[in-house]
Amino acid sequence: MRSSRSPVSRALGPAVLAALLLTPTAAAPASAAPGDGDSPSLPGMSATLAEGRPCTAKSAKKSALTPWAQGFLGVGRAWELSRGAGVKVAVVGTGADTSRVPALEDRVTGGRDVVAGGTVRDDCVGYGTFLAGLVAGRPQEGVAAAGVAPEARVVAVRATDKEGRTTPGALADGIGAATASGARIIHVALAVPSAPQKLKDAVAAAQKAGALVVAPASAREWEGGSGSSRTENGPAYPAALPGVLAVSSVGPDGAPPAGDTDQGRRTRPRLSAPGVAVTGPGPGGDGQFTGSGDAVAGAFVAGTAALVLSYHPGLSAEQVAHRLEATAYGAVGGGTPDPGVGLGVVDPVRALSAVLPEEHASPPSASDARAASAARAVPPLAPPTARDHALAVVGGAVAVTLLVAFLAFVLPRGRRRGWRAGPAGGPATSAD
Numbered sequence: 495m496r497s498s499r500s501p502v503s504r505a506l507g508p509a510v511l512a513a514l515l516l517t518p519t520a521a522a523p524a525s526a527a528p529g530d531g532d533s534p535s536l537p538g539m540s541a542t543l544a545e546g547r548p549c550t551a552k553s554a555k556k557s558a559l560t561p562w563a564q565g566f567l568g569v570g571r572a573w574e575l576s577r578g579a580g581v582k583v584a585v586v587g588t589g590a591d592t593s594r595v596p597a598l599e600d601r602v603t604g605g606r607d608v609v610a611g612g613t614v615r616d617d618c619v620g621y622g623t624f625l626a627g628l629v630a631g632r633p634q635e636g637v638a639a640a641g642v643a644p645e646a647r648v649v650a651v652r653a654t655d656k657e658g659r660t661t662p663g664a665l666a667d668g669i670g671a672a673t674a675s676g677a678r679i680i681h682v683a684l685a686v687p688s689a690p691q692k693l694k695d696a697v698a699a700a701q702k703a704g705a706l707v708v709a710p711a712s713a714r715e716w717e718g719g720s721g722s723s724r725t726e727n728g729p730a731y732p733a734a735l736p737g738v739l740a741v742s743s744v745g746p747d748g749a750p751p752a753g754d755t756d757q758g759r760r761t762r763p764r765l766s767a768p769g770v771a772v773t774g775p776g777p778g779g780d781g782q783f784t785g786s787g788d789a790v791a792g793a794f795v796a797g798t799a800a801l802v803l804s805y806h807p808g809l810s811a812e813q814v815a816h817r818l819e820a821t822a823y824g825a826v827g828g829g830t831p832d833p834g835v836g837l838g839v840v841d842p843v844r845a846l847s848a849v850l851p852e853e854h855a856s857p858p859s860a861s862d863a864r865a866a867s868a869a870r871a872v873p874p875l876a877p878p879t880a881r882d883h884a885l886a887v888v889g890g891a892v893a894v895t896l897l898v899a900f901l902a903f904v905l906p907r908g909r910r911r912g913w914r915a916g917p918a919g920g921p922a923t924s925a926d
Contacts, residue, residue: 539624539776539785541588541715542658549656550620552594552778560638562746563768567794569642572842576805578643583629583800584672584705586665587622587683587789588658589614590650591777595623597631598648598775601641605651605675608667609660614650619658620777622650624785625683627775628793629800639773639782642797642842646804649675653684662686662731666696669707669732673700678803678811680705681796682732683789685713687759689731697735706811708796709733710788711740711763711836726759733761739815742836743769743791748823750834751786763836764815765822767794798842805846806853813853821845 537553564570584605592604592615604614617623626648631641653668654660660668665684672680673696680700686693700707713730733740742763744750751770769791776783799814809817822838831837 536773536782536784537776539620539774539783540658541619541621541787541789543619543656545657547657549618550777553776553781553783556637556780556782557773558636558638561773563772563794564639566746566768567642567798567840568843569640572642572798572801572846573644575843575846576643576801578630578646578797578800578804580807581643581646581679581800581803582649582675582677583643583646583679583681583796584649584651584675584677585622585626585629585681585683585793585796586651586653586668586672587625587681588619588654589617589652590623590626590648591617591620592650594778595627595775596780597627597634597637597640598623599632601630601632601644601646602626602648602650605649606668606671607652608671609652609655609664614652617650617652617777618656619654620783621658621785621789622652622683623777624774624783625681625789625793626650628772628790629681629797631775634780637780637782639775642794643800643804646797646800649677651675660684660686662688662690662693665732666690666693669693669696669700673703673705678705679796679799679814680707681789681792682707682709682738683792685710685715685730685733685759685789687713687726687728687731689735693732694735697732697738701737701811704811706739706799706814707732707737708739708741708792708799710792711742711761712788713759715787715789728759729761730759731761733763737812739795739818740764740836741788741792741795742766742834743786743788744835744839745770748835748839762831762833763788764831765795765818765837765840766835767791767798767840769794795840798840798845801842802845809853817848817850817853818845820850821848 536555536557589607590598590602590604592598592602607614627641629641630643630646630648632644633640651668651671653664665686669680669682697707709732711730711733732738740761740763742750744766769788770786771784772786772790773782773784795818798818802814802817803809818840819837821841821844823841824838
C-alpha cells in the first residue's frame, strides 16, 4: 500500500526534529496544529444539511489566535506584495450571507441563484459564506483570521437547493452565471459524479472568457447519507474536465487526511492546500466555524490566484495556473502529480515573487533563468512557519550555548584576574 505521507509532509520531519532535539521544552508555533491555532470549541461547518434540518445557526464563538492554515501558507508575508485588489472571484456554491457577516462586508455581493431564481442574499447551509470568507474575508479587530486576498471581491452564486445539493445541470448554470459576472477566477465549490455536455460547455465557455476554474478534486463532502455512494469510485466533476485546476486538502503536517485517496469519487489533484479544521466565518454574525474538505482547500487556491492576478494583471488564466503549480511546495518540473497532493502545496509568496522566463517575450537573463529554474524545481520544503520556527530554535540554542560558556568559563577567569586584561603574548596565568 502506498504511504499516505507526501513529499511535503516528509520534509517537515528534519526541521521539527531539530527543534525538538535542540530545545525539548520549546513550545510549538501557534500555527503548528489545528488545536493551537483554532479554538477546538468552534462549531463545525458542513457542506450540506440533512433533509428537514433547520438552517445553520450563527456561531457565538470566536478565536483570537492565528489559524494554522494562515500561518502555514505565509499569508502575512504575501500581503506585503499583494492583497488581491481589483480582482473578482466567483464562488459557485450554497450562496452567501451578504448582510449579516462583518468579515464579508464590502467584499462579497450576491450573484444569481440559478436554482430558486433571483439574487443571492442568504445562505441556509453556510458553506458558501464560509468559503467566501476564506477567499476574501476582511480583517476584523480582535480576530487574526482573514481571507487570503482580503481586498479582492467575491460574487456568490448559488447552484444548490436549500440543503446544499446540486445537479450537473444546476452546476452548469452556476458556472454560466459566474462567467457572466466577469469573474477572472471561478471557484466551483461543488462536485458531481458526471459531466453531461451542458456542464462541459459551461466550463469551456468560462475558460474561453479568460477565467481560471478551480474545483475540489473529490466529491466526499457530498457523498453523505447511507454511505453507499462512498463505494462508487470514479472521477469527480468539474475537476476532471480539461483545464480545470483540481485541488485536494492537506492537514498541518502537509499530508492528506488518512484514507483520503482510498475511496469515493476523486480526480487526481493538480495542487493541494490546507483543508483540515480550517477557521472561517459563517452565516448570521461575526462568529467563527471550522470546516474541512477539498472545497476549503480550493478556496485558498482561488484566493492565491487572486493575489497573483492583482500583482501580475497581464497574466492569462493558463499562466496563473502554471505559476501556482510551478511554485508549489515540493513542485518538480515535469514531475507526475502525487495522488494525494498533486504537484505540491500552493505557496502564495513564491507564486507572487518567482521569475518565470516563459512569461517574458524576450529571452531571460542568466540570473532570471537561474531563479526560474529554482522556481520550477523546488525541493520538498517545510512550510515557512515550520522553517522559521526551526531557525529560531537553532538561533536560540546557539545563544544559550554562548551564554553558558560565558558564565562557566569567561566569568570565573575574569574574577580571578580582577577584570584586568591578560598578557598580550598569550593566555593569562595565575599569580603564585
